[in-house]
Amino acid sequence: MRQEEFEQRYQPEWKAFQDSIEIAEKFSRRRGDNQKVLDGFAEHYRQVCYCLALARERQYSPYLIQKLETLVFRGHQIFYQKRLGIFKRIYQFIVFGLPNAVREQATFVWIATALFYLPGLIVFAIVLVFPELVYAVVDPDMVSNIESMYDPTADRLGRERQSDTDFMMFGHYIRNNIGIAFQSFAGGIIGTLGTQFFLIYNGVFFGAIDAHIINIGYQETFYGFVAGHSSYELTGIVLSGAAGLQLGWAVIAPGQFSRKQALINAGKRGMVLMYGAIFLLLIAAFVEAFWSSISSVPPTTKYWVGGAGWLIVILYFTLLGRGRRV
Numbered sequence: 121m122r123q124e125e126f127e128q129r130y131q132p133e134w135k136a137f138q139d140s141i142e143i144a145e146k147f148s149r150r151r152g153d154n155q156k157v158l159d160g161f162a163e164h165y166r167q168v169c170y171c172l173a174l175a176r177e178r179q180y181s182p183y184l185i186q187k188l189e190t191l192v193f194r195g196h197q198i199f200y201q202k203r204l205g206i207f208k209r210i211y212q213f214i215v216f217g218l219p220n221a222v223r224e225q226a227t228f229v230w231i232a233t234a235l236f237y238l239p240g241l242i243v244f245a246i247v248l249v250f251p252e253l254v255y256a257v258v259d260p261d262m263v264s265n266i267e268s269m270y271d272p273t274a275d276r277l278g279r280e281r282q283s284d285t286d287f288m289m290f291g292h293y294i295r296n297n298i299g300i301a302f303q304s305f306a307g308g309i310i311g312t313l314g315t316q317f318f319l320i321y322n323g324v325f326f327g328a329i330d331a332h333i334i335n336i337g338y339q340e341t342f343y344g345f346v347a348g349h350s351s352y353e354l355t356g357i358v359l360s361g362a363a364g365l366q367l368g369w370a371v372i373a374p375g376q377f378s379r380k381q382a383l384i385n386a387g388k389r390g391m392v393l394m395y396g397a398i399f400l401l402l403i404a405a406f407v408e409a410f411w412s413s414i415s416s417v418p419p420t421t422k423y424w425v426g427g428a429g430w431l432i433v434i435l436y437f438t439l440l441g442r443g444r445r446v
Contacts, residue, residue: 123180130171137164137191144198182376186385193388198424214397216441221392222438225362228331228369229393232361235319240327247331254335257328266329270342289413290443293405297353301360305367305390309383312368318363344419347426349407351433356400363390363397400433 121129140161172188224230247254254263270435318337332343366386374382408427412422 121178123178123184123202123305124176126174126180129185133164133167134171134188134191136281137195140164141191141194141198150446161195161198165192166370168174168192180194182345184404186377189385206423208406213292214399215391218396218399219437219441221389222359222396225366225393227396228362228365229358230317232319232358232365235316236323236358237363238323239320240323240325240330242327244327244331247328248334251332251335254328254332257324258332263332266333267336267338270333270338270345272338272341290409293408294402296446297298297356297405298398300357301394304357305364305394305397308364308390309371310368311372312365315361315364315368318364320358322357340419341415344417344422345412347422348429349404350426351429352400355433359393359400363393366390366393384431390428 126168144161168188168191170193171340172185243257258266270366300318304315304318305318307318330342333339367383367390370382370386371379378401411425412418
């Protein structure tokens with residue numbers, strides 16, 4: 121079906137749905153009438169979602185897709201904010217919204233993955249062969265601090281000396297990890313350059329530290345510590361980078377939209393990835409503070425837990441939420 125025929129066929133329904141949205145938005149100020157307004161709303165909402173899926177599949181014009189996306193977004197706000205509680209909405213996002221968004225934006229996710237991991241692997245190999253080059257990448261004081269954090273004789277692993285409790289470290293890890301994520305996201309506004317810098321920089325930093333740890337023989341304590349939370353932390357950083365790349369690409373190639381509108385559209389899509397990144401980084405911080413630092417747990421056990429974490433992340437983003445959109 122040509123786009124013109126498609127629009128002619130469904131335009132009356134889209135117009136009726138838009139009118140319903142506007143009425144519902146007015147009634148939202150009068151709580152007693154909300155249910156009356158929403159009667160039949162779900163069926164119209166599903167039909168517009170179906171039209172959006174068809175438009176994307178048939179690669180109709182960006183203008184039409186954006187128009188339908190706006191309708192779906194506004195309808196989603198009306199329907200779910202009124203019928204679903206906060207915990208239900210969080211459930212919908214985690215089970216359906218986030219994995220679908222990652223698959224839809226897979227191009228940016230894979231580019232971010234390459235920018236993060238490839239430089240890190242290259243630097244890892246170089247520092248492994250030339251150990252002294254770690255100081256060209258990481259400040260000597262930081263190298264010394266990291267060595268003390270993963271010393272096999274330490275009572276607790278991966279903790280800074282001035283922090284006394286696991287709860288304090290939980291807060292420290294949240295601030296540090298989410299800070300990196302927001303840097304990667306916001307850096308995209310300058311034509312993806314900031315995002316590229318933070319992804320490459322962090323990848324290089326991790327690669328150099330990994331190689332140095334092996335060179336000094338602390339790999340058992342180090343990998344035992346990072347195994348449990350690495351899947352959530354590294355994936356969270358990659359997702360924030362993908363969101364930033366998408367933001368920057370809207371500045372470089374806005375397509376048929378103005379740069380302002382393209383930036384708004386990319387920001388809306390990117391924020392879904394950012395919410396996902398924050399979700400994963402919170403999990404990583406919790407595991408890092410309350411599980412990874414326990415030195416009494418055998419490294420083999422931590423490796424198994426870490427492997428299970430990577431399997432969960434991979435299956436989550438590849439399988440969960442298929443066939444349903446929110």
